[in-house]
């Protein structure tokens with residue numbers, strides 16, 4: 049066994065891999081314990097969004113509903129530093145995207161940005177981690193395309209109507225040349241009303257993208 053192997057084995061003993069949904073110790077290489085794998089159903093949820101200014105329809109696919117164990121797991125992922133959960137969700141998301149958009153050959157993936165201030169506070173952008181993990185499963189490149197140019201209130205604290213106004217003009221394309229004529233898969237963690245994804249998709253279309261579709265880990269049942 050090489051040093052690297054010994055190191056990994058010792059790490060596994062001190063910090064054994066745990067199920068992303070209940071915290072049970074699992075075998076290395078597994079993503080969830082047997083109980084959760086049986087309990088958590090992979091769904092095929094689709095949210096249809098109509099972009100207010102362009103009139104285009106954009107779809108967001110999600111393999112899970114935002115409830116029970118998925119909700120607990122996503123809160124850990126988003127707010128409590130469990131960056132490793134990105135890999136747990138990515139495989140299922142990549143498979144669903146391939147199933148739902150079989151005729152689209154995406155040029156690359158991108159993610160919903162958070163403000164630099166929030167990224168600094170949290171240490172990471174959870175949607176970017178997801179998009180990069182999916183990029184590995186789906187063999188597609190990842191490109192950072194959007195930046196958040198205004199600090200706004202947190203969407204989950206607002207009503208549906210407020211959410212739409214809250215995101216208006218908040219995002220900007222980094223480099224139009226990079227997205228012109230491209231088919232882009234936009235990634236977010238949770239989709240609720242779709243206001244954030246709609247605004248990002250519209251910004252990408254206005255920047256010259258040819259096609260935009262979205263995927264999120266979970267959809268909030270409204």
Ligand SMILES: [Zn+2]
Pocket residue numbers: 067068069070071072080081082083084085
């Ligand atoms: Zn479990």
